[in-house]
Amino acid sequence: xxxxxxxxxxxxxxxxxxxxxxxxxxxxxxxxxxxxxxxxxxxxxxxxxxxxxxxxxxxxxxxxxxxxxxxxxxxxxxxxxxxxxxxxxxxxxxxxxxxxxxxxxxxxxxxxxxxxxxxxxxxxxxxxxxxxxxxxxxxxxxxxxxxxxxxxxxxxxxxxxxxxxxxxxxxxxxxxxxxxxxxxxxxxxxxxxxxxxxxxxxxxxxxxxxxxxxxxxxxxxxxxxxxxxxxxxxxxxxxxxxxxxxxxxxxxxxxxxxxxxxxxxxxxxxxxxxxxxxxxxxxxxxxxxxxxxxxxxxxxxxxxxxxxxxxxxxxxxxxxxxxxxxxxxxxxxxxxxxxxxxxxxxxxxxxxxxxxxxxxxxxxxxxxxxxxxxxxxxxxxxxxxxxxxxxxxxxxxxxxxxxxxxxxxxxxxxxxxxxxxxxxxxxxxxxxxxxxxxxxxxxxxxxxxxxxxxxxxxxxxxxxxxxxxx
Amino acid sequence: xxxxxxxxxxxxxxxxxxxxxxxxxxxxxxxxxxxxxxxxxxxxxxxxxxxxxxxxxxxxxxxxxxxxxxxxxxxxxxxxxxxxxxxxxxxxxxxxxxxxxxxxxxxxxxxxxxxxxxxxxxxxxxxxxxxxxxxxxxxxxxxxxxxxxxxxxxxxxxxxxxxxxxxxxxxxxxxxxxxxxxxxxxxxxxxxxxxxxxxxxxxxxxxxxxxxxxxxxxxxxxxxxxxxxxxxxxxxxxxxxxxxxxxxxxxxxxxxxxxxxxxxxxxxxxxxxxxxxxxxxxxxxxxxxxxxxxxxxxxxxxxxxxxxxxxxxxxxxxxxxxxxxxxxxxxxxxxxxxxxxxxxxxxxxxxxxxxxxxxxxxxxxxxxxxxxxxxxxxxxxxxxxxxxxxxxxxxxxxxxxxxxxxxxxxxxxxxxxxxxxxxxxxxxxxxxxxxxxxxxxxxxxxxxxxxxxxxxxxxxxxxxxxxxxx
Numbered sequence: 001x002x003x004x005x006x007x008x009x010x011x012x013x014x015x016x017x018x019x020x021x022x023x024x025x026x027x028x029x030x031x032x033x034x035x036x037x038x039x040x041x042x043x044x045x046x047x048x049x050x051x052x053x054x055x056x057x058x059x060x061x062x063x064x065x066x067x068x069x070x071x072x073x074x075x076x077x078x079x080x081x082x083x084x085x086x087x088x089x090x091x092x093x094x095x096x097x098x099x100x101x102x103x104x105x106x107x108x109x110x111x112x113x114x115x116x117x118x119x120x121x122x123x124x125x126x127x128x129x130x131x132x133x134x135x136x137x138x139x140x141x142x143x144x145x146x147x148x149x150x151x152x153x154x155x156x157x158x159x160x161x162x163x164x165x166x167x168x169x170x171x172x173x174x175x176x177x178x179x180x181x182x183x184x185x186x187x188x189x190x191x192x193x194x195x196x197x198x199x200x201x202x203x204x205x206x207x208x209x210x211x212x213x214x215x216x217x218x219x220x221x222x223x224x225x226x227x228x229x230x231x232x233x234x235x236x237x238x239x240x241x242x243x244x245x246x247x248x249x250x251x252x253x254x255x256x257x258x259x260x261x262x263x264x265x266x267x268x269x270x271x272x273x274x275x276x277x278x279x280x281x282x283x284x285x286x287x288x289x290x291x292x293x294x295x296x297x298x299x300x301x302x303x304x305x306x307x308x309x310x311x312x313x314x315x316x317x318x319x320x321x322x323x324x325x326x327x328x329x330x331x332x333x334x335x336x337x338x339x340x341x342x343x344x345x346x347x348x349x350x351x352x353x354x355x356x357x358x359x360x361x362x363x364x365x366x367x368x369x370x371x372x373x374x375x376x377x378x379x380x381x382x383x384x385x386x387x388x389x390x391x392x393x394x395x396x397x398x399x400x401x402x403x404x405x406x407x408x409x410x411x412x413x414x415x416x417x418x419x420x421x422x423x424x425x426x427x428x429x430x431x432x433x434x435x436x437x438x439x440x441x442x443x444x445x446x447x448x449x450x451x452x453x454x455x456x457x458x459x460x461x462x463x464x465x466x467x468x469x470x
Numbered sequence: 471x472x473x474x475x476x477x478x479x480x481x482x483x484x485x486x487x488x489x490x491x492x493x494x495x496x497x498x499x500x501x502x503x504x505x506x507x508x509x510x511x512x513x514x515x516x517x518x519x520x521x522x523x524x525x526x527x528x529x530x531x532x533x534x535x536x537x538x539x540x541x542x543x544x545x546x547x548x549x550x551x552x553x554x555x556x557x558x559x560x561x562x563x564x565x566x567x568x569x570x571x572x573x574x575x576x577x578x579x580x581x582x583x584x585x586x587x588x589x590x591x592x593x594x595x596x597x598x599x600x601x602x603x604x605x606x607x608x609x610x611x612x613x614x615x616x617x618x619x620x621x622x623x624x625x626x627x628x629x630x631x632x633x634x635x636x637x638x639x640x641x642x643x644x645x646x647x648x649x650x651x652x653x654x655x656x657x658x659x660x661x662x663x664x665x666x667x668x669x670x671x672x673x674x675x676x677x678x679x680x681x682x683x684x685x686x687x688x689x690x691x692x693x694x695x696x697x698x699x700x701x702x703x704x705x706x707x708x709x710x711x712x713x714x715x716x717x718x719x720x721x722x723x724x725x726x727x728x729x730x731x732x733x734x735x736x737x738x739x740x741x742x743x744x745x746x747x748x749x750x751x752x753x754x755x756x757x758x759x760x761x762x763x764x765x766x767x768x769x770x771x772x773x774x775x776x777x778x779x780x781x782x783x784x785x786x787x788x789x790x791x792x793x794x795x796x797x798x799x800x801x802x803x804x805x806x807x808x809x810x811x812x813x814x815x816x817x818x819x820x821x822x823x824x825x826x827x828x829x830x831x832x833x834x835x836x837x838x839x840x841x842x843x844x845x846x847x848x849x850x851x852x853x854x855x856x857x858x859x860x861x862x863x864x865x866x867x868x869x870x871x872x873x874x875x876x877x878x879x880x881x882x883x884x885x886x887x888x889x890x891x892x893x894x895x896x897x898x899x900x901x902x903x904x905x906x907x908x909x910x911x912x913x914x915x916x917x918x919x920x921x922x923x924x925x926x927x928x929x930x931x932x933x934x935x936x937x938x939x940x
Contacts, residue, residue: 106823107825166636188820192895195668196924207664249762447666
């Protein structure tokens with residue numbers, strides 16, 4: 001079976017476009033090493049027609065398909081399930097489809113293939129004096145745009161530019177039966193029927209394979225101003241964000257919150273970092289304005305902060321990007337510093353922006369009461385109500401037992417607060433296999449039923465990324 | 471039958487909530503008087519549960535439902551079909567559901583019922599120092615937000631803020647079987663499954679009835695600058711738009727193009743209007759910057775225009791809103807002036823922004839060659855590649871014959887150019903009954919098939935707004 005399949009796949013994608021056995025293994029494990037699966041083969045098509053032919057071949061033999069890009073999913077969404085022997089699945093990796101098909105500076109759009117790396121898309125835009133605003137702190141260099149689209153990736157500029165969904169004009173998709181849907185329109189307005197592309201964005205490859213997209217571009221900012229702000233409590237951050245938005249408008253492009261525990265970890269594990277202020281503070285905010293007008297923005301940001309009144313302990317503003325980068329380093333190294341410190345139970349949750357402080361207070365209280373001595377590392381995209389909320393025990397040995405035994409109990413406490421605040425247990429990372437079962441406890445049955453009916457309609461034989469999302 | 475139904479509907483919506491016979495007639499005709507249908511009754515529910523009960527009643531008796539808001543559809547989307555006697559359909563008008571359920575200034579969001587008028591939504595936002603940016607020139611006072619959502623309305627600020635789809639955080643929908651889906655989340659990030667609300671936005675009531683929505687709000691601009699620019703050719707407008715965007719960035723909130731023929735009609739039919747310049751020019755552009763910072767913007771706009779180089783014949787910039795309104799009057803009265811002049815064959819089309827000039831040139835040439843003496847009135851949202859392209863014969867008697875005999879031929883010529891430029895034959899008005907059949911000639915069969923399969927999945931008995939869209 002496996003040899004026959006590899007042979008047929010080679011006939012489509014070329015003999016250098018198929019891996020089996022040991023060489024295929026890296027594509028069957030996620031980048032955190034948390035999920036490992038098995039696949040009959042990993043195939044690397046170079047063109048949309050090859051993708052279509054592979055899907056048709058698999059459909060004819062009831063072989064399931066895991067679409068994969070840079071394989072940076074944090075939820076096990078881009079690796080195959082661990083199936084008993086005889087599991088019939090392949091990984092379809094789109095990394096070879098990495099061409100920029102068209103660039104239209106006047107239309108502020110570009111057409112890219114799914115395998116383009118996000119960093120390369122950003123760079124291609126910049127070379128043409130345009131901005132593609134999707135910005136991910138940890139994975140930008142590795143992740144591919146097809147994965148960003150399939151997971152509706154978020155990141156640090158959502159406050160201003162929206163999620164990936166908001167950055168798409170058109171899609172090309174290979175459907176589960178191998179037909180190619182050409183929805184590569186580059187229109188700003190098109191009300192000529194149901195907006196089918198919305199189905200595939202954020203579907204994590206369970207409804208079809210995105211092979212190319214028309215992306216929206218924006219004017220490239222020429223000036224930035226960045227502030228680092230010390231506050232005592234997230235309550236202040238909630239009001240400060242609304243105030244800065246009202247005063248600085250759409251120039252506000254990020255608003256990140258970092259707790260003391262994050263800072264301590266970053267300072268401990270990251271070279272060339274230091275406290276942003278002489279005093280130690282419980283919370284800091286890093287916020288940035290950006291504008292295409294070259295005039296300095298630091299004055300505007302300073303005025304907005306000064307007019308806020310009490311609540312800010314101290315702040316500093318700079319229009320110098322190198323200076324700002326020293327602060328951003330504190331934000332961008334949190335994930336890495338946490339990893340060095342040891343494993344933790346992670347949550348990627350969102351609530352309405354107005355309720356972020358309430359979420360943190362209530363979740364903290366519930367956890368500290370249930371697990372005395374717990375360490376809570378919370379930070380994130382305050383501007384989008386998206387908090388990365390990670391917990392562990394400071395003592396390494398104790399932590400191991402804690403995580404082995406209490407993950408479910410911890411999740412339940414955190415997610416209960418999320419539910420009470422009408423939030424989401426997956427803000428930006430998606431469901432993948434990590435939260436596929438959990439979500440059933442937090443979404444109403446009618447919504448789950450609608451999701452399943454859409455899946456059934458588009459992928460009646462369940463061939464696309466099984467065991468993920470629905 | 472009709473009496474029984476009216477009785478049952480009254481039991482749900484109250485006896486003052488049901489109309490039959492003559493009083494129901496205005497709700498069965500569209501506002502242009504182009505489409506008239508018949509309905510067993512028009513019902514006005516006050517609450518979501520009443521909507522659900524009405525839908526259940528209709529589902530049980532195979533009575534179809536036309537959801538209706540302000541009834542300002544330009545495509546016959548909000549009125550019933552003209553059916554032979556015995557047609558079993560009702561109009562479900564949501565105008566009584568006009569409450570603002572919640573306002574969250576900190577989260578920049580508000581929760582409104584479908585029957586809220588767009589103008590009232592905008593006003594409620596403004597009172598709280600927020601902006602709801604959907605702006606429609608002709609119908610703002612009459613249309614309701616449920617209709618805006620169902621048609622994914624566009625308008626004059628799409629360039630900056632997107633279409634209605636981009637302004638929604640959550641929806642409440644009554645499904646075709648009468649169940650209520652509560653998707654009223656107010657989250658900026660939520661990747662916890664398929665984004666179901668996207669299905670109902672822009673579906674023109676064919677998949678369910680939107681009863682409430684959480685809308686995104688924005689900081690309210692404090693300063694504006696407006697320019698009126700004379701150019702010889704749309705080619706210049708295409709490059710000028712990209713240039714102004716690159717120089718003024720996200721402050722650019724509208725960019726409208728108006729042809730000589732529009733100006734002539736407006737000056738003829740609208741009191742208190744005059745030529746914007748001493749000379750007469752073939753095309754004018756009206757463009758606006760807006761910013762929440764109170765600093766004057768006219769200097770920035772003037773600099774951007776000055777640095778464009780040749781191509782601009784003359785221009786004027788003002789930071790004064792009353793002055794600007796004199797120019798806007800030329801834009802906002804085009805539809806009304808056309809109506810006074812007589813009927814015309816209208817097109818609401820879009821192409822990539824970079825190809826607007828090409829579209830106008832090619833469509834003009836094709837029409838002038840086929841129909842010598844034709845009058846072409848083209849104007850629209852240049853910033854979105856959305857042109858309203860209307861044609862008639864200047865002589866009234868000749869025009870009547872022309873429209874009676876040549877509408878199909880004219881449409882074919884225009885839509886062929888649209889297709890060749892990868893455009894859309896319905897940019898912002900939707901399909902309704904007007905373009906339901908036409909679209910089949912301009913969309914690939916696979917896309918139509920996918921649309922029908924979604925319709926079949928969500929509305930298997932075809933009860934929701936039959937004869938529209940699919």
